Amino acid sequence: MIQSDGQYRIGGVNALELAEQFGSPLYVYDAQIMRDKYKRMTNAFSGTRLKINYACKALTNINVLRLFKEMGSGLDTVSIQEVWLGLKAGFAPEDIIYTPNCVSMEEITMAVDEGVRINIDNISILEQFGHKYGSSVPVCIRVNPHIMAGGNSKISVGHIDSKFGISIHQMRHVERVVKSLNIRIEGIHMHTGSDILDVDVFLAASEILLENAFRFPDLKYVDFGSGFKVAYKPGDMTTNIEDLGQRMTEKFNTFCKEYGRELEIHFEPGKFLVSESGYFLAKVNVIKQTTATVFAGVDSGLNHLIRPMFYDAYHHIINISNPNSIQRVYTVVGYICETDTFAWDRAINEIREGDILCFLNAGAYGHVMSSNYNSRFRPAEVLVDNGAAKLIRKRETLEDLLVNQVY
Numbered sequence: 001m002i003q004s005d006g007q008y009r010i011g012g013v014n015a016l017e018l019a020e021q022f023g024s025p026l027y028v029y030d031a032q033i034m035r036d037k038y039k040r041m042t043n044a045f046s047g048t049r050l051k052i053n054y055a056c057k058a059l060t061n062i063n064v065l066r067l068f069k070e071m072g073s074g075l076d077t078v079s080i081q082e083v084w085l086g087l088k089a090g091f092a093p094e095d096i097i098y099t100p101n102c103v104s105m106e107e108i109t110m111a112v113d114e115g116v117r118i119n120i121d122n123i124s125i126l127e128q129f130g131h132k133y134g135s136s137v138p139v140c141i142r143v144n145p146h147i148m149a150g151g152n153s154k155i156s157v158g159h160i161d162s163k164f165g166i167s168i169h170q171m172r173h174v175e176r177v178v179k180s181l182n183i184r185i186e187g188i189h190m191h192t193g194s195d196i197l198d199v200d201v202f203l204a205a206s207e208i209l210l211e212n213a214f215r216f217p218d219l220k221y222v223d224f225g226s227g228f229k230v231a232y233k234p235g236d237m238t239t240n241i242e243d244l245g246q247r248m249t250e251k252f253n254t255f256c257k258e259y260g261r262e263l264e265i266h267f268e269p270g271k272f273l274v275s276e277s278g279y280f281l282a283k284v285n286v287i288k289q290t291t292a293t294v295f296a297g298v299d300s301g302l303n304h305l306i307r308p309m310f311y312d313a314y315h316h317i318i319n320i321s322n323p324n325s326i327q328r329v330y331t332v333v334g335y336i337c338e339t340d341t342f343a344w345d346r347a348i349n350e351i352r353e354g355d356i357l358c359f360l361n362a363g364a365y366g367h368v369m370s371s372n373y374n375s376r377f378r379p380a381e382v383l384v385d386n387g388a389a390k391l392i393r394k395r396e397t398l399e400d401l402l403v404n405q406v407y
Helices: 015-022 031-044 062-071 080-088 105-114 123-133 168-181 199-213 241-259 271-277 398-402
Strands: 002-004 007-010 026-030 050-055 074-077 096-098 117-120 139-144 185-189 221-223 264-267 278-289 294-298 317-319 327-333 341-349 356-359 380-385 388-393
Touching: 007 015, 015 026, 015 278, 015 356, 015 380, 015 388, 026 031, 026 271, 031 050, 031 062, 031 241, 031 271, 031 380, 062 074, 062 080, 062 380, 062 388, 074 080, 080 096, 080 105, 096 105, 105 117, 105 123, 117 123, 117 185, 123 139, 123 168, 139 168, 139 199, 168 199, 185 199, 199 221, 199 241, 271 278, 317 341
Parallel strands: 026 380, 050 074, 050 264, 074 096, 096 117, 117 139, 139 185, 185 221, 221 264, 294 327
Antiparallel strands: 002 007, 026 278, 278 294, 278 356, 317 356, 327 341, 380 388
16 A cells, blocks of 8 residues: 555555445455565566466455466365356366365365366375276375464464374375275375465475375375465564575475476465455444543444454554544454454554544455354455456345345
8 A cells, every 4th residue: 555645545546535436344456466476476486387376265256366367377276166266267177276174075076077176185085086086087185294384373274283184194094095096196285374484484394295295106296385474564574485485496396306207386375465455444433432442433343354353363554534643542443243353552543433444454364254244234345457446346235135035
């Protein structure tokens, strides 16, 4: 977000005018930031056969999916519904990888029927898959490297107690299943968690994955997941993608020589690509002063942006209606009949009733995790590209709440 002449702009468009034109609360995405992040990653791994699969669970609006397809990205999906969205967006089936967790064999069969790549993360399903398809459908194996990584327990998925992936200590069992059922393994995969800052932690996990890759002689790719940290607070440290790219490229190319042929290196960034492109605009309904706290209550809540309540996530908040005033301390809360606090004791430029607050880093896990709690409508979404704002999701209405109810 750029401030110019006292005005904040998103992709060159005045943010206050966006709130006025499309209403609030409102999600706004800057397409150029997505492009810049994608290019940064491709540049960092330019010395390899890189394949980026956008982890679309972060933001599944079909217009965003199409944008990544135009860039040459593949798609990482975790449900059959995301597979269908990817196909609707124009992705070729072979450019979609499906990595579910704890789903039925029936859903996996549906994904196979769509022709997408299948990633299996437990031995029970692997056995069922082998009995059903044998060598006719290749699969990828998701490995749990037992490395603790991630900024919050809810987004750390590579540790020993995680439900995700097949333990590295079960690889001998996997080999027996693969051999006895004639399963064709085309890829090996890991994802240790989100908000990984330490490059050395990521490299340690990748070393474990590459060691186990030698167990499977017919691999086409090795998928290292993602989880790169973005800046939430001012001055936050972030994952050094360039350093990671240089060190991973050297490590992976050495592995390929030892393996006997050149493989593709895959990554599945989601938040890294879209988080900083997103802005959430909310209007201040009321300033409420108690004996201990000054509350700024906005026309939104955990039904629209649940990350601060669910992950204790920090989102920087700017008063774009009064950006040059003195700062005062506020607790920013929502209008839901729950304790939905966005920020405690936060220094923000003086807030008045009717002001528009902008929450930064709202591109990932914002609208996709929204709900109709309290029977509130979910907000609209706008994409700003080349200086023009386009509505890409309408604000919900009462008819949307009732459409599937039988009465």
